[in-house]
């Protein structure tokens with residue numbers, strides 16, 4: 365048995381684990397990622413980056429390398445329950461108003477590259493099989509390895525081994541529908557098969573007892589999701605075996621039913637089954653073990669939320685865990701990960717439950733009536749703005765203490781003019797530090813801010829709604845004032861800012 369020591373072990377090299385590792389590495393924390401699979405799965409799975417996630421990735425300079433790998437997609441807003449009304453994110457003042465389509469494995473590749481460049485190590489073929497945690501740290505066992513660390517971050521997916529090893533319940537609702545996700549090649553297509561990646565409502569179709577969602581990926585490749593349109597079959601689901609192989613004939617039958625016999629199946633690159641089960645951990649922290657991504661919450665994949673939720677968990681957790689390990693965290697900072705992120709996961713579970721009903725492939729007359737009404741509502745700008753904010757993540761805010769209306773909110777990526785030139789707000793966060801932004805030049809220069817907080821003086825023609833603001837490394841305002849002045853009480857100001865970030 366090889367024995368290793370590190371500061372943080374991350375279980376799972378999916379998007380969440382790799383984002384956590386990348387954030388920790390950026391902060392100089394020694395991080396080891398243990399991944400069960402010997403090689404990355406090339407299954408497309410999650411493929412949509414929502415606008416708020418795009419903004420967060422841009423804070424770390426990760427959006428550009430991802431955009432260069434994006435699948436070409438019509439510039440059209442996201443969807444709610446696949447209803448035929450695009451969601452309009454422009455009222456939320458974002459530079460990325462449309463979902464971005466990138467296969468999940470490509471996102472993982474970019475994140476892993478960044479994490480490794482920052483100094484994190486990724487060991488494959490090293491599935492976690494044992495965890496012993498005490499007050500000072502954890503001992504994690506993986507095939508042939510024993511690793512001592514100060515914290516374990518479990519990002520090992522919906523069937524989390526770590527969760528099971530710790531005996532933590534995963535309360536929620538079992539699935540009622542099952543479906544198949546497959547990356548396929550089509551050797552011939554009928555005109556019914558979508559040829560351009562556009563609004564979700566243009567990619568879905570029902571016929572012959574099946575529903576299908578087909579996303580063209582280029583070069584005759586498609587990402588096909590399908591299921592039966594019969595009423596929910598509870599018995600079938602109790603016997604649902606997600607590991608049962610998906611056969612070529614099964615996929616061909618669904619394709620023929622939905623798109624006609626002219627549509628013929630070629631190679632199947634990979635295929636798997638999933639259900640619409642919904643579950644959430646009661647606590648995202650169990651002592652020295654923290655949970656993020658699907659290990660902490662699962663829900664129906666409607667609306668492309670899961671990968672985004674996981675990446676945003678990671679953005680919330682990474683800097684807090686680093687500050688805790690480096691002895692510079694404000695009191696209770698690490699526990700605020702659960703306090704802030706659990707309600708966000710619960711909200712996604714709430715709206716995907718509603719979407720599940722609205723998108724029911726076998727709707728009752730009542731559900732069909734409800735759907736008509738929701739479609740009408742989505743055409744009203746205020747309702748559309750509300751749902752667009754929810755689905756894109758742009759309306760997300762945290763209930764942070766402070767009187768200023770910006771506290772706890774994101775900021776638009778405004779253009780800033782500094783002594784060294786013109787830049788954007790997003791460009792100030794590449795180091796993973798928090799930023800104290802002085803927009804009038806009024807703050808004294810002897811603030812003696814603790815490490816991890818950069819003072820930036822800039823002018824902003826658009827106006828950000830405050831004269832000085834402190835923005836956390838994850839892009840949320842934690843302090844703001846309308847009247848920054850040179851004779852401000854420096855101790856009070858420093859205390860107010862560092863209370864929500866670091867001491």
Ligand SMILES: Cc1cc2nc3c(=O)[nH]c(=O)nc-3n(C[C@H](O)[C@H](O)[C@H](O)COP(=O)(O)OP(=O)(O)OC[C@H]3O[C@@H](n4cnc5c(N)ncnc54)[C@H](O)[C@@H]3O)c2cc1C
Nearest residue numbers: 376378379380400410411412492521657658668670671672
């Ligand atoms: C059909 C479908 C479509 C989807 N579409 C979208 C979408 O458009 N947008 C979106 O945001 N989300 C989407 N999702 C959801 C998204 O794929 C997941 O939410 C996302 O993969 C979660 O990432 P994760 O890193 O938390 O977990 P995973 O991606 O599940 O990664 C967990 C990792 O842990 C590893 N692991 C497991 N056990 C162990 C162990 N014992 N030790 C070490 N490693 C282990 C696994 O091999 C894996 O690499 C979709 C999901 C499905 C099924």
